Amino acid sequence: MSQSGTAAAFVDRADPSTDATTVVSTEDTIQSLLNAVHTPDCRAILAATDDDALSASEIAARCDLPPSSVYRKLGLLTETGLLEERTRVRSSGHHTSEYVRVGGDLVVSIARDGAIELTVRHPRPERRSSIATEA
Secondary structure, eight states, X not given: OOOOSOGGGGGOOSOTTSOEEEEEOOHXXXXXXXXXXXXXXXXXXXXXXXXXXXXXXXXXXXXXXXXXXXXXXXXXXXXXXXXXXXXXXETTSOOEEEEEEOOOOEEEEEOTTSOEEEEEXXXXXXXXXXXXXXX
């Protein structure tokens, strides 16, 4: 995996059927991830999407947040790779985006030389249905 300056680079997992960890050492990427988990609204969204793939409106209702804030936070969390955007396919043809948490534990380590590393644990994903039966 390349350690580019983009935060989303850390979610590259070679084998999604097993638990995996990714070590991030790029300062900009670490800062982006820490900024994302620093805000209570982002943490609430991550908690809400841990077990269920949710649409933006479902997240807004579950987290009691205004839709405009939810969309901004969803952009930040998907950009950093902590959330994954999927398409919820509906039989009516009106598909919508849904979001599910990707990353698990974040562990910050500081070496003796002052270098910072962030380790992201990616738990093995469980099967989540993305097909809605309502019209």
